[in-house]
Amino acid sequence: METVIKINPSELNASLINKIKKFIGNKQNVDVIISLREFDPAYADALDRSIEQAESGREIISMTMEEFVDYVPKKKA
Numbered sequence: 001m002e003t004v005i006k007i008n009p010s011e012l013n014a015s016l017i018n019k020i021k022k023f024i025g026n027k028q029n030v031d032v033i034i035s036l037r038e039f040d041p042a043y044a045d046a047l048d049r050s051i052e053q054a055e056s057g058r059e060i061i062s063m064t065m066e067e068f069v070d071y072v073p074k075k076k077a
Contacts, residue, residue, distance in 0.1 A: 003023075005020075020032075
């Protein structure tokens with residue numbers, strides 16, 4: 001079963017959370033997804049430029065999996 005609840009941020013309160021908990025009940029396999037409909041304009045512009053670069057093939061770096069593993073910084077223990 002799936003449901004979508006569309007709310008304004010001002011409606012997000014303890015009462016709503018309790019209603020959602022009641023709806024979920026004792027079910028164990030539950031996903032809660034929060035989706036924001038507004039983007040930061042600077043982020044949206046950067047994302048658009050990245051998509052254009054990828055589609056045009058400009059400034060694309062390609063490497064094998066081994067080269068990628070060597071390229072990625074190693075975590076310090």
